[in-house]
Amino acid sequence: xxxxxxxxxxxxxxxxxxxxxxxxxxxxxxxxxxxxxxxxxxxxxxxxxxxxxxxxxxxxxxxxxxxxxxxxxxxxxxxxxxxxxxxxxxxxxxxxxxxxxxxxxxxxxxxxxxxxxxxxxxxxxxxxxxxxxxxxxxxxxxxxxxxxxxxxxxxxxxxxxxxxxxxxxxxxxxxxxxxxxxxxxxxxxxxxxxxxxxxxxxxxxxxxxxxxxxxxxxxxxxxxxxxxxxxxxxxxxxxxxxxxxxxxxxxxxxxxxxxxxxxxxxxxxxxxxxxxxxxxxxxxxxxxxxxxxxxxxxxxxxxxxxxxxxxxxxxxxxxxxxxxxx
Amino acid sequence: xxxxxxxxxxxxxxxxxxxxxxxxxxxxxxxxxxxxxxxxxxxxxxxxxxxxxxxxxxxxxxxxxxxxxxxxxxxxxxxxxxxxxxxxxxxxxxxxxxxxxxxxxxxxxxxxxxxxxxxxxxxxxxxxxxxxxxxxxxxxxxxxxxxxxxxxxxxxxxxxxxxxxxxxxxxxxxxxxxxxxxxxxxxxxxxxxxxxxxxxxxxxxxxxxxxxxxxxxxxxxxxxxx
Numbered sequence: 001x002x003x004x005x006x007x008x009x010x011x012x013x014x015x016x017x018x019x020x021x022x023x024x025x026x027x028x029x030x031x032x033x034x035x036x037x038x039x040x041x042x043x044x045x046x047x048x049x050x051x052x053x054x055x056x057x058x059x060x061x062x063x064x065x066x067x068x069x070x071x072x073x074x075x076x077x078x079x080x081x082x083x084x085x086x087x088x089x090x091x092x093x094x095x096x097x098x099x100x101x102x103x104x105x106x107x108x109x110x111x112x113x114x115x116x117x118x119x120x121x122x123x124x125x126x127x128x129x130x131x132x133x134x135x136x137x138x139x140x141x142x143x144x145x146x147x148x149x150x151x152x153x154x155x156x157x158x159x160x161x162x163x164x165x166x167x168x169x170x171x172x173x174x175x176x177x178x179x180x181x182x183x184x185x186x187x188x189x190x191x192x193x194x195x196x197x198x199x200x201x202x203x204x205x206x207x208x209x210x211x212x213x214x215x216x217x218x219x220x221x222x223x224x225x226x227x228x229x230x231x232x233x234x235x236x237x238x239x240x241x242x243x244x245x246x247x248x249x250x251x252x253x254x255x256x257x258x259x260x261x262x263x264x265x266x267x268x269x270x271x272x273x274x275x276x277x278x279x280x281x282x283x284x285x286x287x288x289x290x291x292x293x294x295x296x297x298x299x300x301x302x303x304x305x306x307x308x309x310x311x312x313x314x315x316x317x318x319x320x321x322x323x324x325x326x
Numbered sequence: 327x328x329x330x331x332x333x334x335x336x337x338x339x340x341x342x343x344x345x346x347x348x349x350x351x352x353x354x355x356x357x358x359x360x361x362x363x364x365x366x367x368x369x370x371x372x373x374x375x376x377x378x379x380x381x382x383x384x385x386x387x388x389x390x391x392x393x394x395x396x397x398x399x400x401x402x403x404x405x406x407x408x409x410x411x412x413x414x415x416x417x418x419x420x421x422x423x424x425x426x427x428x429x430x431x432x433x434x435x436x437x438x439x440x441x442x443x444x445x446x447x448x449x450x451x452x453x454x455x456x457x458x459x460x461x462x463x464x465x466x467x468x469x470x471x472x473x474x475x476x477x478x479x480x481x482x483x484x485x486x487x488x489x490x491x492x493x494x495x496x497x498x499x500x501x502x503x504x505x506x507x508x509x510x511x512x513x514x515x516x517x518x519x520x521x522x523x524x525x526x527x528x529x530x531x532x533x534x535x536x537x538x539x540x541x542x543x544x545x546x547x548x549x550x551x552x
Contacts, residue, residue: 065349103543103544107543142544142545
């Protein structure tokens with residue numbers, strides 16, 4: 001066990017998996033010489049060579065198509081998309097091919113592909129580099145979607161993804177790479193579709209993923225000062241969604257708030273709220289609340305960007321409005 | 327479309343125009359990665375050459391010298407869109423030169439010529455020199471689909487191309503050289519027709535899939551869907 005950054009945790013998962021399995025290779029824009037735009041694959045070519053750490057042209061559609069074909073052939077590509085915003089260019093390959101090969105051809109081929117990409121806002125990268133598009137992809141049967149909030153989860157979830165028989169969209173938050181935490185030295189997995197209770201509490205359930213988990217934990221501390229004990233659930237995987245853990249918690253707390261960095265309409269919070277009312281309607285003392293990004297393209301200007309995104313104060317304000325907390 | 331047979335190495339008929347070119351290049355990438363002496367034959371139409379996928383895939387195939395034969399059937403129409411109405415470059419083989427991929431144009435209505443072109447392509451690819459591009463000039467006798475009335479082209483044009491029917495030309499050529507007389511050729515045609523009839527009968531007499539099939543192949547571990 002060592003305290004390392006989330007970036008280092010991802011590197012460890014990649015290195016351990018690549019040492020164990022020579023069918024795994026990394027391909028993406030600037031993953032080799034440049035080291036990856038967020039430094040995750042820096043110097044990996046020293047150990048694994050140019051064939052396994054492969055710089056690709058700026059061709060997201062072709063790249064994801066190629067990676068899908070290589071996976072059908074029996075390799076385990078790790079395709080890096082510099083940001084999830086560029087996944088839109090590759091969405092045909094991801095949605096129409098990678099996610100459908102197994103079912104369209106009745107299991108004659110599979111696509112054990114990991115798509116590593118970067119999501120999230122908050123770095124003043126303006127509207128086309130700051131989107132949270134996870135809900136678009138979590139909508140797709142045949143695809144898994146994971147998005148870690150801590151170094152421990154990052155290593156375990158990426159290890160799981162690298163062993164998956166089906167494609168995984170793995171979304172890393174742009175502002176979490178430097179986050180430090182305790183991470184075991186040995187490989188371990190975090191099962192697909194397993195959420196994590198990051199804090200125990202009996203009064204209200206706060207549900208979040210990626211960077212918003214840390215906002216939720218901060219909110220929970222502030223609520224504790226007022227005598228309210230919040231439970232914080234980190235979804236970790238958006239598909240499959242761990243309904244069981246959510247429902248168990250809400251049946252105990254009777255209140256739920258989803259904190260999400262994506263837009264509110266048709267977002268992850270909408271799905272979570274629907275699940276809760278479907279399965280725990282009689283246990284709810286109040287409607288499921290959602291705190292999400294303001295419905296506008298995420299601006300460049302720092303004050304506007306910050307106003308667009310949920311933070312501790314906005315969540316607390318909404319909670320007060322909803323529950324008139326003590 | 328949508329056929330796939332792992333046991334025959336038939337890696338699919340795909341329904342997104344051009345998308346499969348990237349998949350084929352990916353399979354070729356896998357062969358190169360594993361240092362296998364195999365190659366991929368990727369077949370697409372003139373319409374696919376206007377997709378971004380086509381250009382991105384050709385660039386990567388040439389860049390990494392991947393073992394793929396790119397076989398373009400130029401049948402002059404992408405659904406109803408005549409080549410000269412939708413493509414600034416109407417000779418498909420010329421599009422390969424942007425990526426320094428050697429290319430040749432062949433009479434796609436001449437079976438022997440297509441065979442020779444393919445053998446040259448295979449030899450080139452097997453020698454490790456990367457992809458090879460073939461443009462076969464051909465025609466689609468029938469509509470794009472059952473619902474296509476063919477209003478975008480003339481009956482005269484269709485008739486002219488039908489006179490170049492590659493199967494009829496092959497029959498005449500084999501008869502002329504004495505390789506296969508009409509009786510033997512007729513037997514080949516009967517066998518082919520029988521195989522098709524049996525396949526249709528098999529399909530039509532097979533039961534509809536069980537409802538459990540609906541989610542069976544969504545994920546490797548069925549229980550994990552949703």
